[in-house]
Amino acid sequence: MGNGGPFLICCVLLLALMAGGQRATPRNKENCTYAVTIETTCTKGAETSNHISLRFGDTNSNDVVVRHLNSKHIRRVDPLEPEVLDDVPRKPFQACVVDEFQVKGACVESPICYLYLKLSGADDWRPGFAQVHVLEGSGSHLSSEYFYFRRYLPRHVWHGLDVCDDKEVTPFGIKHKRKVFWKKQVKKLPVP
16 A cells, blocks of 8 residues: 555545534433422421432433532422512422422433432421423423322432333433343253
């Protein structure tokens, strides 16, 4: 090939890399904005001042984790009417209150089908329901249904619900089911 061969190969590879570099970024790598609505029940002792973490996602392994949901609080809303009671900053997760939070995370590609909450601290908390709304574009069909809790959450563990179709959702993410094929056992004949 002579001395020009390696140079020619490098030029061809460089052109191939430049041509292939014009790819679009996948949607789930972008950040989307979500409105999270969480009710705290009216039971005595239902409120908390501890940190609450949130995890939700879809069946396509798009998982959104918010470590300190308390810091994302934007307003308190009327549970019967979807209007703002006031814009004065208030402490979230008080008894008989519905709070709204705004979070950013990976974009979901299918409807949100699981939601987990985690309580970190010493006191108890009893959420009533939680719901996630996709705020960008025509993503309203990707918003979640209501997830009902109505019980005190255990501390320091993810606790929640999933309504995903065929995939099992664990507090650590989506677990894909394995197909297990059973082998037929061959009877061993006794040795004489």
